Amino acid sequence: MTSIRDLENLLKQTLNGNTDAFERLYHATSAKLFGIVLRILKNRAQSEDALQDIYVRIWQKAGDFEPGRASIITWMATIARNRAIDIHRRQQPEADMYDTDIDTVASPHSAFDQMAITDEMRQLEYCLNGLEGDRQQIVKLAYLEGWSRAELAERFVQPVGTIKTWLHRSLRQLKECLGT
């Protein structure tokens, strides 16, 4: 079991060039980050390439992590999601085939995997439930699966401009509901 504090300590040790600490950080976090990347890219080989890239970036950016600004989990997940979405946006849609051999880790073993249901999660789900019609699904497809405006437009049979309007209305409504 690796706590958030442990993860922060491991990241701090990597600042001094400690690759063993970085390897421990990798083992505690890579299943979660791989889950993010694979869900967006849908292709195992490509996702493993991306994951390597992501950890090289985390190593390089370790000095930028500010504990007061975001949790280490959010910080690392953000780097992974941004990289996966950048790759996904630049590739052709037909490369987007589901790969069958995906093994979900059965027993969570770190703070990263467990991510207990927090008040923030309950609050966000409550606010998402308040969105009208398909919009909750649109927001989740965009965030979790990395769908573009164009992909959403095709799926929901709407002009891209309408999707943009829906997204903006939904995001404003979420912000107001969350009050943060």
Place this chain on the structure above:
Amino acid sequence: MTDRDDIDMLAAEYVLGTLDPEQRQSVTVRRLREPELDRAITDWEARLSPLNAHYDPVAPSRDLFAGIRARIEEARQAVSDQVPNLADFAKLKRRLVAWRAGALGAGAIAASLIVAILATDVNVPMRDGKFVAVFHSDDTQPAFVMSVDIDTREVTVRLVEASVPDGKTYQLWIVTEQTGPKPKSLGLLENIANPTTKQLGDFDPAMLRNATFGISLEPEGGSPTGQPTGPAIHGRLISVEH
């Protein structure tokens, strides 16, 4: 719609992931010099990150870390190759001494700060289009050396000889005509065992060439005020084009 609302929606869609590649690239560059946009992005990350709980963990292949370790080593080596090594400093130092005699008293920089600006014809073995700055903490030893690649807008800072007192961090600053008279933080130099690379966003190359860079000693976590608070050393870029 207000500008502020535009920025907020741009940040929101950036975090949501629905922008096209060009827009995403533009946002990653703009956030480096637009604190309001950067803050909006961080706020949206905090709002939406609870959704990360919906991602189920999946084990990657067992041998993946070996590749990561190899790439880290490779990156370290590449950076070391780009930054001039200590042997070059003997040459640089002679130029520096000659230059300093004429340049101190230029008055633009506080007297307590030690300034290193080097002549433009120093022969440092680096590729064309690159610039270098040397930060001296005293007359003899360079403390930090920084190389700048104007094309990629990347600065790489390497510690040559400086110690980090407990509970302190070095922080890198830039002053350009573009950003006004107050130093702007380029981030912390925490990872002193390795050369640190920072992105300079889309600073105008002409501005960059005339920029003043500073490194200050700050409390752990960086300057609490957003401006340098500790002792600082400054450097300006010199061209290393042959």
